[in-house]
Amino acid sequence: MTEPVPEGVTTESESQPRTTRPALDVLDRDQDRLLYDGDLRREPPIQPLGDGFDNAFLALSWYQAAGVRTLGHVERVIEPPDMMPMSGLLEKLLTVDDDRQSVYVRRRLVEQLDDACDLAYRQFRERAGERVEDAEGETWSDVDPDEESNPLMRPAFRQLDSGQAAALIDLWSGFEDREALGRWVRKLSAPTNGEKPEGLLDEIVGSPPLLEALLNQRDQEAKVTRYRFAVAVVMPSFLTAARTLNGGERTDSSGATHGAWNS
Numbered sequence: 001m002t003e004p005v006p007e008g009v010t011t012e013s014e015s016q017p018r019t020t021r022p023a024l025d026v027l028d029r030d031q032d033r034l035l036y037d038g039d040l041r042r043e044p045p046i047q048p049l050g051d052g053f054d055n056a057f058l059a060l061s062w063y064q065a066a067g068v069r070t071l072g073h074v075e076r077v078i079e080p081p082d083m084m085p086m087s088g089l090l091e092k093l094l095t096v097d098d099d100r101q102s103v104y105v106r107r108r109l110v111e112q113l114d115d116a117c118d119l120a121y122r123q124f125r126e127r128a129g130e131r132v133e134d135a136e137g138e139t140w141s142d143v144d145p146d147e148e149s150n151p152l153m154r155p156a157f158r159q160l161d162s163g164q165a166a167a168l169i170d171l172w173s174g175f176e177d178r179e180a181l182g183r184w185v186r187k188l189s190a191p192t193n194g195e196k197p198e199g200l201l202d203e204i205v206g207s208p209p210l211l212e213a214l215l216n217q218r219d220q221e222a223k224v225t226r227y228r229f230a231v232a233v234v235m236p237s238f239l240t241a242a243r244t245l246n247g248g249e250r251t252d253s254s255g256a257t258h259g260a261w262n263s
Helices: 021-039 054-067 098-125 155-173 178-189 200-205 206-215 219-245
Strands: 018-020 130-132
Touching: 018 155, 021 054, 021 098, 054 155, 054 219, 155 178, 155 219, 178 200, 178 206, 206 219
Parallel strands: none
Antiparallel strands: 018 130
16 A cells, blocks of 8 residues: 655655756747737737738748748748749738738638648757756746747747848848948858858859949839848748757746846
8 A cells, every 4th residue: 555645745756857848839839920910029020921011021021030930941831932022922922902812822821831830840849858857946837938039949049030130121221331241241150050152242242233232222123132132042041040050058037038148
C-alpha cells in the first residue's frame, strides 16, 4: 500500500524539470496576426492579409514580416515576383480597389497560407523546448502570446524582424548620397543573416539607372524602381535569412521583452 505524501513534501516526479513549449503558442499567435488580426504594436504595423493593405509599402512590409513568422515558407504561396507591380496579384492585395474578386483572392491566400504556417510550426517544434526548473518558477501558463513582443519568443527573430523592417523603410525613402547607400548595403549582412547577394554594391553602382533611382528621394518613378529592387533583390535574401536563422535563445521573461533586448 502506498503511503500518503505528507503535506509540504515534494515527490520525485514533482521535482523533475517540466518541459513546456510556450514558444509554439507565441508562433501560432504571430501567424494569426499575419492572416486575421494584424499587429499595431509593430513598426511598420502589420495589416492582416485578409483585410488587404492600404498601400504597396504596407504590402511589402507584411511580406517581410510573413517571411520571419513562417520561417520563409510564405514563399511557397506568394513568391517574390508575385509582389511586383502589374503582377496581377499585388493589385488584389491593396484596398484601393476593394472589389469582390480582390476579397476572394485574399481569402484564398489566407487559406493556402495555412499549410505554410503549419510547416513553420512543425519545423520550429524541434527547437521549442522551454524548460521550467521547479514548481515555483514560471510555467508555460505565465507566457501570454498576446503580450510577447519577440516573434517565436526568440530575441534573435525580433532582431531579424526589426532589422529587415528598418532596411525596407530606409530603402523606401531613398538615400542622400552614395556613402549613405554604401552604408545601407553594408548593414544588410545582419538582416540577411549573411545571405546578402555577393557583389551587390558593385552591381548597384554599375547600373546608372538603378543608382539614380536609389539616390532620388523625390521622384515617384524612382520609388517604384526601389520597390522593384526590394522585391527582386532584397526580399529573397530576407526569406533565406528567416529559413537559416537558428535563434536558439528564448525570452527569459513572461510577456515583455527581456531587458537585454530593449534597445
